Each structure stands twice: as C-alpha cells, then as structure tokens.
Amino acid sequence: MPSVAIVGGGISGLATAYYLSRRGIGCTLIERRPRLGGVITTEVVDGCVIEGGPDSFLAAKPWAMRLIQDLGLAGEVIGSNDHLRVTYLWKGGRLVPLPDGLMLMVPTRIMPMITTRVVGWPTKIRMGLEYFRGRRAGHDADRSVAEFVEDHYGLEAVDYLAEPLLAGVYGGSPHRLAVGSVLNRFVDLEREYGSLTRGVLAERRKAAAPAAGAPLFQTLRDGLGRLVEAVERAIAPSTEVVHAETGAIVRDGDGFRVRFGGQWTLFSHVVLACRAYEAGELVRSVEPELGALLRSIPYSSSMTVALGYERSTFRHPLNGFGFLVPRRERGRMIACTWMGTKFENRVSPDRVVLRCFLGGSEDPRILDEPDESVVEIVRAELRTIMGVGEEPVFTRISRWPQSMAQYTVGHQKRLAEIEERAKAVPGIHLTGNAYYGIGIPDCVRMGKEVAERIAGSRPVTGTRASAR
Numbered sequence: 503m504p505s506v507a508i509v510g511g512g513i514s515g516l517a518t519a520y521y522l523s524r525r526g527i528g529c530t531l532i533e534r535r536p537r538l539g540g541v542i543t544t545e546v547v548d549g550c551v552i553e554g555g556p557d558s559f560l561a562a563k564p565w566a567m568r569l570i571q572d573l574g575l576a577g578e579v580i581g582s583n584d585h586l587r588v589t590y591l592w593k594g595g596r597l598v599p600l601p602d603g604l605m606l607m608v609p610t611r612i613m614p615m616i617t618t619r620v621v622g623w624p625t626k627i628r629m630g631l632e633y634f635r636g637r638r639a640g641h642d643a644d645r646s647v648a649e650f651v652e653d654h655y656g657l658e659a660v661d662y663l664a665e666p667l668l669a670g671v672y673g674g675s676p677h678r679l680a681v682g683s684v685l686n687r688f689v690d691l692e693r694e695y696g697s698l699t700r701g702v703l704a705e706r707r708k709a710a711a712p713a714a715g716a717p718l719f720q721t722l723r724d725g726l727g728r729l730v731e732a733v734e735r736a737i738a739p740s741t742e743v744v745h746a747e748t749g750a751i752v753r754d755g756d757g758f759r760v761r762f763g764g765q766w767t768l769f770s771h772v773v774l775a776c777r778a779y780e781a782g783e784l785v786r787s788v789e790p791e792l793g794a795l796l797r798s799i800p801y802s803s804s805m806t807v808a809l810g811y812e813r814s815t816f817r818h819p820l821n822g823f824g825f826l827v828p829r830r831e832r833g834r835m836i837a838c839t840w841m842g843t844k845f846e847n848r849v850s851p852d853r854v855v856l857r858c859f860l861g862g863s864e865d866p867r868i869l870d871e872p873d874e875s876v877v878e879i880v881r882a883e884l885r886t887i888m889g890v891g892e893e894p895v896f897t898r899i900s901r902w903p904q905s906m907a908q909y910t911v912g913h914q915k916r917l918a919e920i921e922e923r924a925k926a927v928p929g930i931h932l933t934g935n936a937y938y939g940i941g942i943p944d945c946v947r948m949g950k951e952v953a954e955r956i957a958g959s960r961p962v963t964g965t966r967a968s969a970r
C-alpha cells in the first residue's frame with residue numbers, strides 16, 4: 503500500500519484525496535490554512551450566499567458534476583438562469599449588451615452583430631468577411647490570444663471582446679496568454695476550417711443537440727463550500743488532515759521525507775496540489791531544474807468584493823448577469839456579477855448582491871489597498887456605471903494574491919519540460935490550476951488522474967484537456 507502525502511487542501515488536493523479513498527488508499531492531507539477549500543470559500547450573510555472565490559463551474563465539463571453526484575449532492579445543484587443571460591460591456595459611457603450568438607469573440611449570428619454597439623462598422627465588416635477565410639499554412643500554435651484574435655477579427659475585437667472576457671476569467675491579458683492553452687478549441691477550428699465563424703457553425707451542426715435546458719454554469723444552492731464540506735466528510739475515515747505548513751521535501755531511498763508540524767515523515771508518494779511556485783520551492787532540493795521550471799509559471803492576483811443592498815430601495819433593474827469593463831475603459835473594476843439574476847435562491851428576497859472582480863495581471867496593487875478604499879473605489883465605479891448611489895448594507899472582500907495561474911505564451915513548451923523533468927522523480931505528482939485547466943472541473947479531473955496513477959491503474963502520462 504503506498505503512503506501518500508498531499509500538499510494543499512484546495513479542490514485539487516481534496517479531489518486527489520477523495521479518489522484515493524475510493525480506491526482504498528489513505529493519505530495525509532497537509533493544508534497550511536485553518537480551513538480546507540483553498541480559494542473556495544462560502545459565507546452566508548443576511549440570507550445571501552456569498553462566494554469569496556469561484557461562484558460556479560462550466561456545466562460542459564463533467565468532472566465537477568460527477569464528483570458532486572458521487573458525494574450525493576446532485577439534488578443541491580442549480581443551473582444559471584440562462585433565459586436571463588445578458589452580459590453587458592461598459593463602452594463609451596454606457597452599458598452595451600454583448601450581441602446574441604457570440605461564442606467568446608466568435609460571432610455566429612448576423613443580425614445581432616449588425617445592430618450591436620460593441621464594435622464599429624469596420625470590425626463588423628471584417629467579422630463578416632472572416633467567414634470566407636480559407637485555411638492558411640504555417641501558423642505557430644503558440645501565439646498570444648491578441649495576435650490570434652487580431653488576425654481573425656481585428657484590433658477592436660481584441661480590445662472589446664477578448665480582453666474583457668479573459669480578464670474576467672483568468673485575470674490575464676490577451677497579449678500574454680497563449681491561445682493554444684486558453685482557447686485551444688479555436689486553434690483547432692482555425693486549423694480545420696480557416697474561419698472561426700465557419701468552424702463554430704459547422705461543429706454546432708455536427709454536435710448532438712444540447713440537452714434541453716442544459717445551463718451554461720452550475721453550482722450548489724448553498725454555495726461551493728458545500729462541496730468542500732462533503733469531500734471533507736467523505737475522506738475523513740481514510741485521510742489524516744493536518745493544518746500545517748509543508749516546509750521541505752527531501753529524497754529518502756525510494757521515498758520522500760516531508761517536513762510539517764515540526765517533524766519529518768516518510769512517504770512513498772507526494773502530491774503537490776499547491777500553486778506551481780510553491781511546488782517549485784518544495785521540490786528544489788529534490789530536483790532543482792524541476793523546481794525552477796515550476797517557479798517560472800506566472801500567477802495573477804485577484805480580489806472579489808460583494809456588496810449587499812436593500813432591494814426595496816434599489817433602482818437598477820438588474821436585467822442580466824452583469825457587466826465587463828474593457829481595459830481601455832477601465833478604472834479598477836474588471837467585471838461585476840448581478841448575483842440574484844445569475845442564480846435563483848442565492849440572494850434573499852429583500853436583498854440585491856453585486857459581486858465585483860478586481861486585480862488581475864494589470865492591477866495587482868489593488869490588493870494592497872485597505873478595505874475602506876476598496877469599497878470606496880468600487881462604489882464610485884458602480885455609481886458611474888450602474889447609477890447605484892445606495893449605501894450597501896454589507897460588504898465582503900476576498901483577496902487572492904498570486905492564485906490564478908497564467909497560461910502565457912510558451913506554456914505548452916514549459917509543461918512538456920516539466921513532464922520530462924518530473925520523470926526523474928517518480929513518486930512526486932503535480933496537480934492544480936497551473937497545468938491543464940484553471941477551472942474547478944479540470945482541477946477535479948487532474949486530481950482524479952493523479953489518484954489513479956498512484957493506485958497504479960494508469961500509466962504515468964500527463965493528459966490534456968482544454969482550459970476553462
């Protein structure tokens with residue numbers, strides 16, 4: 503029976519512990535914070551579910567849902583209110599709805615694109631002509647998203663579509679993120695069809711019709727913290743959870759000694775389910791080059807600010823899921839979600855909750871601002887953008903320094919080198935949002951794969967899936 507240490511009690515470490523326990527393998531899960539869940543934190547304030555980190559996951563990626571079903575929580579799953587889904591873009595001093603039929607930055611319907619104010623006529627014409635683009639030889643897959651989108655749709659599509667969408671999801675810049683890692687599906691479509699619009703439409707015709715009413719996002723009615731609690735309960739019989747800092751790892755024969763809680767303990771497998779730069783520090787004495795490669799994966803910092811308001815005096819109609827602010831028009835806020843519209847039952851009937859997203863690779867300094875200034879900044883911008891002058895009845899700020907891995911140009915090459923180097927240290931396993939997908943479903947999938955590898959049911963290879 504292997505002895506396993508997992509460093510990091512976020513969803514990646516928890517999923518690994520869970521799937522190990524399903525195979526009858528116990529482990530020691532070491533988490534430095536006094537609670538499990540990593541960036542997943544849920545608090546109920548005034549009857550409203552406030553997520554400090556992620557608020558949902560993509561329904562199209564099945565791994566989180568499978569874990570939820572295994573844990574017996576399927577009855578608590580709710581889907582996004584897609585019939586109310588309108589996302590606005592702050593442009594030219596007004597909130598402009600993103601046109602219907604837009605798949606990220608790929609237009610698939612004509613009329614909404616003709617009438618939209620999101621982009622001007624030169625871009626609209628360019629987007630229309632892109633439909634006739636043929637396949638082109640010699641494209642380097644490792645381009646930035648900005649180069650890729652500009653090549654297809656022009657600079658305005660980069661600034662007003664790609665930039666705000668990627669800032670909202672990755673806290674990253676399209677000029678640095680690698681299209682082959684964050685939009686690999688579009689790279690495949692380009693290779694096959696030339697035109698992204700033609701590619702999306704052709705794939706849609708080929709695909710089975712989506713299940714009626716299948717939502718875009720799913721979550722748990724009482725918050726994603728329920729998932730953390732349920733995993734914690736499920737692994738309790740087989741897992742020792744230690745709340746301590748993992749300070750160092752050294753080789754010892756075929757295994758590894760791990761220092762935590764003031765002592766060294768021997769394990770045959772160590773799963774590093776922490777951030778890549780933290781994993782890099784821990785493995786530096788075991789395999790220095792692997793350590794250096796891991797430390798070279800950049801991260802961005804982010805912050806969420808939830809503001810609760812009295813509904814009876816709130817004047818904005820909240821007719822959509824919220825808005826994005828492109829960098830060209832940005833103060834400090836990147837995005838804002840109108841929580842009660844996006845999901846049913848998460849905001850009490852007498853409250854309105856706005857959840858704002860700040861920081862990202864372009865504005866890490868916002869995390870250094872004291873709470874009062876953050877609230878002031880956010881309220882001033884909400885006043886300008888939404889006309890919200892009301893006093894919030896509560897505010898909650900969550901700071902996530904260096905938490906969101908950035909799949910920058912060169913990411914795939916870096917991962918190949920990491921995999922190569924990792925072969926020199928069998929028994930050390932890497933999982934987490936730094937590698938093959940940033941969202942919760944991919945973190946669950948990678949944790950499961952590591953557990954299966956340790957259980958010996960799979961060959962030791964990395965598998966890839968598209969990013970969130």
Ligand SMILES: Cc1cc2nc3c(=O)[nH]c(=O)nc-3n(C[C@H](O)[C@H](O)[C@H](O)COP(=O)(O)OP(=O)(O)OC[C@H]3O[C@@H](n4cnc5c(N)ncnc54)[C@H](O)[C@@H]3O)c2cc1C
Pocket residue numbers: 509510511512513514515532533534535539540541542554555556557558559560746747748749775776777780804805806902905906933934935940941942943945970
């Ligand atoms: C603000 C925000 C919003 C997001 N929104 C969404 C969303 O809506 N949907 C979605 O799918 N994804 C979203 N994501 C991404 C997703 O939530 C994360 O990628 C995922 O939860 C990361 O999980 P993890 O376990 O890999 O890392 P983490 O949650 O960062 O956990 C790593 C853990 O390791 C611990 N640790 C590190 N070093 C040590 C050490 N030496 N010793 C002991 N413990 C250590 C840390 O304390 C931490 O708890 C969001 C992320 C953020 C930050």
